Amino acid sequence: MAARRTERLLNLVICLLHTRSYLTAERIREMVAGYDEAPSDEAYKRMFERDKEDLRDLGIPLETGTNSAWEDEPGYRIARRDYALPDITLAPAEATAVGLAARMWSSASMSAAATRALRKLEAAGVEIAPLPEGLQPRVESGGAAFPVLAEAVHDGRRVTFTYRGAGDAEPVARTVEPWGVVWWHGRWYLVGLDADKSATRVFRLSRMVGEPKPKGPSGAVTRPDGVNLRALVSTYDAASPAAVAVIRVREGKGLGLRRRAVNVSAGPAGWDVIELTYPDAGRLADQVLPYGADAVVLEPADAVEAVVQRLQALAG
Amino acid sequence: MSGAIDALPRLLALVPWLLSHPETPVADVAKEFGITEQQLRSDLELIWMCGLPGYGPGDLMDVVWHEDRVSLSNADTIAKPLRLTSDEALALVAALRALLGVPGLVETAAVEAALAKLEAAAGGAFSGDEVAVAVDAVTDPEVVATVADALSQHRRVHLRYWVPARDEATERDVDPIRMFTSDGIPYFVGWCHLVGDVRTFRLDRALKVTVLADAAEVPAEVRQRAFDMGLFTPDEADRLVTLDLDPSARWVADYHPCEEITERGDGGVVVRLRARDEPWVRRLALGLAGRGRVIDPPALAADVRRAAEEALSAYRIISGSD
Numbered sequence: 001m002a003a004r005r006t007e008r009l010l011n012l013v014i015c016l017l018h019t020r021s022y023l024t025a026e027r028i029r030e031m032v033a034g035y036d037e038a039p040s041d042e043a044y045k046r047m048f049e050r051d052k053e054d055l056r057d058l059g060i061p062l063e064t065g066t067n068s069a070w071e072d073e074p075g076y077r078i079a080r081r082d083y084a085l086p087d088i089t090l091a092p093a094e095a096t097a098v099g100l101a102a103r104m105w106s107s108a109s110m111s112a113a114a115t116r117a118l119r120k121l122e123a124a125g126v127e128i129a130p131l132p133e134g135l136q137p138r139v140e141s142g143g144a145a146f147p148v149l150a151e152a153v154h155d156g157r158r159v160t161f162t163y164r165g166a167g168d169a170e171p172v173a174r175t176v177e178p179w180g181v182v183w184w185h186g187r188w189y190l191v192g193l194d195a196d197k198s199a200t201r202v203f204r205l206s207r208m209v210g211e212p213k214p215k216g217p218s219g220a221v222t223r224p225d226g227v228n229l230r231a232l233v234s235t236y237d238a239a240s241p242a243a244v245a246v247i248r249v250r251e252g253k254g255l256g257l258r259r260r261a262v263n264v265s266a267g268p269a270g271w272d273v274i275e276l277t278y279p280d281a282g283r284l285a286d287q288v289l290p291y292g293a294d295a296v297v298l299e300p301a302d303a304v305e306a307v308v309q310r311l312q313a314l315a316g
Numbered sequence: 317m318s319g320a321i322d323a324l325p326r327l328l329a330l331v332p333w334l335l336s337h338p339e340t341p342v343a344d345v346a347k348e349f350g351i352t353e354q355q356l357r358s359d360l361e362l363i364w365m366c367g368l369p370g371y372g373p374g375d376l377m378d379v380v381w382h383e384d385r386v387s388l389s390n391a392d393t394i395a396k397p398l399r400l401t402s403d404e405a406l407a408l409v410a411a412l413r414a415l416l417g418v419p420g421l422v423e424t425a426a427v428e429a430a431l432a433k434l435e436a437a438a439g440g441a442f443s444g445d446e447v448a449v450a451v452d453a454v455t456d457p458e459v460v461a462t463v464a465d466a467l468s469q470h471r472r473v474h475l476r477y478w479v480p481a482r483d484e485a486t487e488r489d490v491d492p493i494r495m496f497t498s499d500g501i502p503y504f505v506g507w508c509h510l511v512g513d514v515r516t517f518r519l520d521r522a523l524k525v526t527v528l529a530d531a532a533e534v535p536a537e538v539r540q541r542a543f544d545m546g547l548f549t550p551d552e553a554d555r556l557v558t559l560d561l562d563p564s565a566r567w568v569a570d571y572h573p574c575e576e577i578t579e580r581g582d583g584g585v586v587v588r589l590r591a592r593d594e595p596w597v598r599r600l601a602l603g604l605a606g607r608g609r610v611i612d613p614p615a616l617a618a619d620v621r622r623a624a625e626e627a628l629s630a631y632r633i634i635s636g637s638d
Contacts, residue, residue, distance in 0.1 A: 057321070183413065
């Protein structure tokens with residue numbers, strides 16, 4: 001029965017935390033309530049093995065060792081220092097930030113993990129004041145991929161996943177040495193070395209098909225020095241501005257373009273002329289096209305050409 | 317079996333929590349732990365049976381009831397909570413960093429201090445290099461901070477706001493009711509005095525915000541409605557539009573809620589989505605020129621074609637006059 005087992009595990013944790021010396025499996029069987037239910041040595045062994053595994057899965061630091069050199073039967077204990085959350089004191093504004101952060105996740109599993117963490121902090125004496133009314137920042141996890149990848153980065157393990165790139169007709173299997181996971185403009189990205197291509201790549205988590213899998217040993221991946229994850233991700237979607245375009249914008253229109261303009265001056269009657277930096281002609285066209293006849297690129301020629309070509313494709 | 321694995325971490329948190337929150341009403345404890353009062357009572361009965369080997373009266377944990385309030389004692393061994401597991405540390409650390417990604421929303425120094433303390437307490441938690449956040453550089457942190465201030469002080473703001481669908485700047489007074497972020501962009505919902513209704517504003521489209529001396533006056537039922545509404549959610553009444561998207565325009569399906577997505581087989585997709593209004597979908601379709609096209613309704617497709625021709629003729633006039 002689940003409750004009986006929970007009771008036994010709780011007693012086991014208390015006993016192993018309390019003991020200073022290592023306790024052998026045999027000693028634990030005698031001491032801890034619940035193991036007397038095991039009908040045989042074999043049954044006890046299985047029971048205890050499973051319990052040990054569960055404690056480790058829950059993150060409880062179970063130590064193995066012997067009390068002296070002449071004992072050969074290993075014993076167990078839990079070091080209090082490794083078990084317990086270290087003392088933590090948060091100023092009211094810091095506690096508010098943590099409280100706000102804990103309710104930011106929109107995915108159920110991350111949200112549950114954040115709530116568990118918050119309860120532990122409160123159990124350790126941190127006081128979370130009522131949060132500011134009406135303030136609700138959100139962070140999405142991008143599905144189950146996020147914790148798996150963050151963990152792989154942390155452990156320095158390679159990952160494999162199926163990925164549908166922007167121009168891919170079919171999803172493709174990838175093997176990546178992960179360097180970091182970056183939140184940018186409301187999305188998570190993985191940055192790393194694409195092992196098949198031996199090149200730095202940025203992957204959007206929402207384009208991964210299914211769940212990524214860690215592969216190989218921990219500590220196998222080392223991030224090269226000087227890698228700037230944020231810069232790699234922000235250049236993934238918008239290459240750094242390289243050129244300046246001159247665009248004629250109808251008065252009172254093209255506000256989205258005007259906001260990014262480096263210069264605005266008066267043009268022919270009813271028009272302004274703005275200057276805009278842009279990474280490449282294709283991206284400039286993406287920005288200008290929605291404004292139709294209200295925004296006309298004057299130069300450079302390759303940008304004009306890019307816009308005209310796409311308008312022709314549409315006008316057919 | 318899985319019951320024990322779920323229950324043990326809860327009990328190991330419940331014990332220190334009760335020790336640091338003596339005499340808390342049972343209902344509050346249950347709420348805090350997201351369990352029923354009945355479940356809490358059986359948790360407490362179980363705790364009461366556990367303790368140090370020997371299991372005599374001095375060894376077992378004590379649960380003390382005082383009317384509907386509960387306290388705990390004699391639980392020194394597990395008086396401290398178990399350290400954060402890696403998923404717990406990740407959930408807090410990553411969310412705090414995401415909070416830093418929207419400057420102005422909360423005090424940056426407090427978030428950074430909290431992060432540093434948590435990282436120290438979590439011991440080997442995810443570093444800023446492993447789980448990073450690139451800051452939103454589009455939205456003016458001052459605009460965000462101004463609205464956040466007005467919200468906390470219950471003051472009205474004057475807003476110069478860009479409406480992209482109509483490509484116009486509007487001036488309006490708004491009583492802020494709540495702020496949220498979606499896809500990393502900060503928004504606020506407020507009572508808009510220009511339209512006399514609740515509206516949602518994207519702060520990256522706020523051209524200027526000033527806090528006014530007037531107090532915000534929001535009737536209670538409006539406030540409730542503002543909390544219920546958020547981003548554009550497709551309405552059954554909105555018109556369905558079908559778009560045929562090349563692989564390079566697939567992002568549309570990522571960004572907008574679609575009613576239906578059909579794979580074309582070459583990486584492209586055909587999507588059906590609800591249009592907010594005509595100008596919005598027209599601008600979307602123009603921006604997709606050469607990468608995607610409106611299939612249905614045909615009248616909209618023709619309208620977009622006409623707009624493209626009009627734009628093209630502007631280019632002809634200019635090149636002709638050179």
